[in-house]
Amino acid sequence: MGFEKVVVVDGRGHLIGRLASTIAKQLLEGQRVVVVRCELLNVSGSFYRNKLKYFAFLRKRMNTNPAHGPFHFRAPSKILWRTIRGMIPHKTTRGMEALNRLKVFEGVPPPYDKTKRMVVPGALRVLRLKPGRKYASIGRISREVGWKYGDVVEKLETKRKEKSAAYFQAKKKINALRAKAAASA
DSSP: OOOOOOOEETTTTHHHHHHHHHHHHHHHHOOOOEEOOOOGOOEEEEEEHHHHHHHHHTOOOSSHHHHOOOOOSHHHHHHHHHHHHTTTTEEETHHHHHHHTTTEEEOOOGGGSSSBOOGGGGHHHHHHTTTOOEEEHHHHHHHHHHHOOOOHHHHHHHHHHHHHHHHHHHHHHHHHHHHHEEEEE
């Protein structure tokens, strides 16, 4: 990734750990990063194994007062955020500033639905995982452990995709007319 004002990364089809390490490095170098569609991130290993891992994580809490942490985020975006936080010295000023440069979302919210979304080739599941290996979706794991907004995000994403498709058809028509006009001129 080159140094740009804001890099918008589409989380779909990326392995969470590999994506997190790339993003952590970029954040520490001063790059602003936004990750959208966190619910479509993947993690290697079967769904059942990853679900058991998350339940083991849920059991880890402060014995005298669980409200003191550790906090177990259920939302896919927060799971990614916490993974990235673990790769950054977040207790130093430099680390705090780096984390402030990060934004994570489920779905694609309005300011970013009209911007170019990037992928990180080194973190893509299709390039990194051997065909036939098992993998799980972070969105599905989140739903199983208590994330309540999967259906809402799905509905909003469907609406966004319909609007996007309509826009693309109109754009294709305009480009065709423009090409026709250029050919006749």
